[in-house]
Amino acid sequence: MLDTASAVGKAPDRGDPPGPARSRRLRPGPYLLILPALAVIAVLMLWPIGQIGVMSLQKIGNRQLRGEPAENVGLEYFRTIFADPFFWQTLRHTVLFAAVAVTLTMTVGTLIGLLLNRLGRRMANLVAGGVLVAWATPPVTAAIIFSWLFGTTGGLVNWLLDRLPDALVGGGWADYNWFATPLSTYTVLTVCVVWQACPFVAVSVLAGLKSVPDELYEAARVDGSGPWRSFWTITVPLLKPIFMVLIVMSVIWDFKVFTQLFVMSGLANRDAFNLSLYAYSEAFGSLNPKLGMGSAIAVVLTLILLVVTAVYVRVMVRQGETA
Amino acid sequence: MKYTRIAATTVAIALAASACGGDKKDGADTGKDPARLKVWMMGDGTPEQTKFLDQVETEFRQKHPNTDVQVKYVPWPQVATTFQKAAAGGEGPDVTELGNTDVQSHIEQGNLLDISDQVAGWADAGKLNKTALENDKADGKTYALPWYGGVRGVWYRTDWFTKAGITPPKNWAELTAAAKKIQDAQKVPGIGVPTDQTNALLSFVWGDGGDIASKQGGKWVGQFTSPQVKDAVSYYTGLITTDKVAPEKYVGKNELQGPQTDFALGKLGMYIDGSWAYAQMKKIAPKNADKWAVFPIPAKNGGNAPALAGGSDVAVWKDTKAATAAFDYATVLNNAKNAAAWADISGFSSMRSDVRFSDPRLGVFTDIAANTKFAPISSGWGEFEQSKKVVPNMLKAIVQGKPIDDELKKADEQANTLLNP
Numbered sequence: 001m002l003d004t005a006s007a008v009g010k011a012p013d014r015g016d017p018p019g020p021a022r023s024r025r026l027r028p029g030p031y032l033l034i035l036p037a038l039a040v041i042a043v044l045m046l047w048p049i050g051q052i053g054v055m056s057l058q059k060i061g062n063r064q065l066r067g068e069p070a071e072n073v074g075l076e077y078f079r080t081i082f083a084d085p086f087f088w089q090t091l092r093h094t095v096l097f098a099a100v101a102v103t104l105t106m107t108v109g110t111l112i113g114l115l116l117n118r119l120g121r122r123m124a125n126l127v128a129g130g131v132l133v134a135w136a137t138p139p140v141t142a143a144i145i146f147s148w149l150f151g152t153t154g155g156l157v158n159w160l161l162d163r164l165p166d167a168l169v170g171g172g173w174a175d176y177n178w179f180a181t182p183l184s185t186y187t188v189l190t191v192c193v194v195w196q197a198c199p200f201v202a203v204s205v206l207a208g209l210k211s212v213p214d215e216l217y218e219a220a221r222v223d224g225s226g227p228w229r230s231f232w233t234i235t236v237p238l239l240k241p242i243f244m245v246l247i248v249m250s251v252i253w254d255f256k257v258f259t260q261l262f263v264m265s266g267l268a269n270r271d272a273f274n275l276s277l278y279a280y281s282e283a284f285g286s287l288n289p290k291l292g293m294g295s296a297i298a299v300v301l302t303l304i305l306l307v308v309t310a311v312y313v314r315v316m317v318r319q320g321e322t323a
Numbered sequence: 324m325k326y327t328r329i330a331a332t333t334v335a336i337a338l339a340a341s342a343c344g345g346d347k348k349d350g351a352d353t354g355k356d357p358a359r360l361k362v363w364m365m366g367d368g369t370p371e372q373t374k375f376l377d378q379v380e381t382e383f384r385q386k387h388p389n390t391d392v393q394v395k396y397v398p399w400p401q402v403a404t405t406f407q408k409a410a411a412g413g414e415g416p417d418v419t420e421l422g423n424t425d426v427q428s429h430i431e432q433g434n435l436l437d438i439s440d441q442v443a444g445w446a447d448a449g450k451l452n453k454t455a456l457e458n459d460k461a462d463g464k465t466y467a468l469p470w471y472g473g474v475r476g477v478w479y480r481t482d483w484f485t486k487a488g489i490t491p492p493k494n495w496a497e498l499t500a501a502a503k504k505i506q507d508a509q510k511v512p513g514i515g516v517p518t519d520q521t522n523a524l525l526s527f528v529w530g531d532g533g534d535i536a537s538k539q540g541g542k543w544v545g546q547f548t549s550p551q552v553k554d555a556v557s558y559y560t561g562l563i564t565t566d567k568v569a570p571e572k573y574v575g576k577n578e579l580q581g582p583q584t585d586f587a588l589g590k591l592g593m594y595i596d597g598s599w600a601y602a603q604m605k606k607i608a609p610k611n612a613d614k615w616a617v618f619p620i621p622a623k624n625g626g627n628a629p630a631l632a633g634g635s636d637v638a639v640w641k642d643t644k645a646a647t648a649a650f651d652y653a654t655v656l657n658n659a660k661n662a663a664a665w666a667d668i669s670g671f672s673s674m675r676s677d678v679r680f681s682d683p684r685l686g687v688f689t690d691i692a693a694n695t696k697f698a699p700i701s702s703g704w705g706e707f708e709q710s711k712k713v714v715p716n717m718l719k720a721i722v723q724g725k726p727i728d729d730e731l732k733k734a735d736e737q738a739n740t741l742l743n744p
Contacts, residue, residue: 062433177575177576268577
């Protein structure tokens with residue numbers, strides 16, 4: 001969204017030839033070209049975001065959805081949220097989870113990307129096809145699979161852990177309830193989300209690696225540099241733009257993880273809520289919807305993500321300047 | 324080729340757009356037979372239920388021959404969001420089943436049509452359960468009709484009880500002892516007490532003579548810190564923590580997320596569920612089906628603990644254009660003949676005083692149903708139970724070692740605010 005906005009600002013500059021002879025006549029061509037995209041973005045994103053903003057200041061239930069006028073409550077919901085320790089707990093869960101999940105996604109994804117780059121053509125296709133299945137799995141499906149894997153009745157993970165020697169993993173795994181505490185719940189959630197997200201990172205990294213000339217690595221080898229050093233001095237700097245984009249996108253995705261947590265842990269485990277689930281439970285969790293309250297939480301989440309996006313845009317612009 | 328495709332897409336989009344926008348309703352009843360009557364039923368809809376509803380439709384069409392009845396099943400976990408969408412988008416039902424603990428929330432949210440006059444004009448209205456009908460009223464107006472009720476009991480294995488020489492427990496001490504014996508003899512957890520099962524805890528609270536909230540001067544006041552509730556909560560969580568006859572693996576879960584399957588497969592001694600569980604368990608483990616039986620949840624010092632009167636009501640949706648036909652459907656659905664048929668098919672007790680089960684196997688549920696109570700009749704119950712999950716979260720925290728007095732106090736505070744919206 002912001003990319004488009006910056007493109008709007010730049011378009012006339014690029015279009016204007018440097019000569020002073022041309023007047024500053026408005027050239028509608030570029031604007032017309034981006035108009036459809038802007039219109040779609042406005043309808044699908046800007047308008048709903050605006051609505052959420054308005055709703056976060058109003059008391060809205062089913063009656064208001066039917067058309068009864070909504071009562072304005074000003075910033076009451078935001079005051080309630082910020083005074084509530086429960087909000088800070090969900091925020092902490094959201095941030096910690098994103099930090100761990102993004103780190104793991106990037107690490108595992110990059111390793112798979114490097115592996116794919118080293119493999120022969122046929123094997124690389126096979127592995128790439130395999131990991132892409134994980135990426136193509138819908139979140140609900142993935143969540144259901146993982147809640148079965150980690151289930152207490154007939155779950156594969158508990159069965160395996162129970163069969164391993166006690167000296168290695170400790171005993172009592174047969175009935176271990178992964179969704180009883182926030183830490184274990186988020187462990188499962190992290191595995192599930194990373195499993196789904198790392199293929200995309202892998203493929204993107206692979207695409208980047210393909211563009212790095214082999215000569216660089218050869219030269220490094222001749223100079224006596226090992227694979228570890230080559231990775232940090234050649235691969236990382238050259239792929240930095242790709243890594244930056246991937247990290248920011250992963251942060252955004254992992255901040256708003258909802259489906260998997262909702263399916264696996266549900267509304268009954270409030271102690272494991274993240275911001276998305278908290279917003280959902282307020283807005284849609286019962287027959288007395290508090291859409292205003294849910295919107296207020298969503299606004300907070302959106303603002304956090306806008307800050308992340310702003311950092312991202314800044315990084316992109318900087319890279320554009322130096323490149 | 325290309326142009327044909329574009330044209331086709333355009334037409335499709337236009338159709339979709341008109342389908343979304345063209346169905347504005349204003350709640351007026353034209354009096355004429357509608358072409359279509361939309362009926363929403365809750366749950367997943369068994370083949371038996373579909374067959375039963377087909378018969379109801381046939382009977383209904385004798386009076387409204389030009390009306391096509393369209394039944395849609397709404398799975399219970401999606402109920403809140405589905406009704407919310409119906410209120411927001413105007414694509415709601417004409418007549419719908421409702422969970423009885425949700426009726427007050429629906430009334431508060433303005434989802435239901437005031438049917439006081441129609442009910443007054445219905446000859447059979449006097450046969451409906453009085454307490455249940457009270458739950459369907461607000462400010463003296465009636466918004467729904469009680470349809471059927473369900474109560475829960477303790478499912479157990481007759482063969483295991485016989486082998487261990489146990490008779491169905493009559494009080495809490497015997498219940499713990501029975502669980503212990505089964506656990507020792509069969510090497511399976513004695514009883515399943517999931518923390519996300521408010522209805523079970525309510526029975527224990529009521530079986531100790533307490534209640535989680537009481538109405539004082541028009542306001543609900545939380546009673547969690549009362550000695551009876553504390554006693555019941557200690558007993559319930561103690562089955563897991565101190566008596567160790569219930570496993571920790573059901574913490575944060577409800578009776579369907581483990582206990583039911585485990586019990587059916589013979590991996591759990593006892594668990595609490597309703598008559599409707601029988602059909603589901605038969606699907607899981609048909610070979611064990613003849614070994615299951617039920618006894619009422621015991622009160623602390625003997626006798627049956629009151630059970631939560633769960634169940635469903637029928638209501639006319641506020642946006643309907645066919646209020647007359649919708650109410651006619653409700654009365655056909657709940658006439659004496661169909662109510663009796665439905666009780667036998669579903670295993671739920673009818674809310675009509677003139678209808679009884681014909682199957683003796685379900686007799687025990689009729690006994691249990693003789694002693695029922697309601698959750699606090701407040702429009703805030705929806706939030707208290709569904710989104711805030713006050714009781715489940717309190718139980719979970721206590722099982723996981725938080726001080727019981729703090730948690731009870733917190734629950735009281737939540738009850739005081741949420742039950743008085």
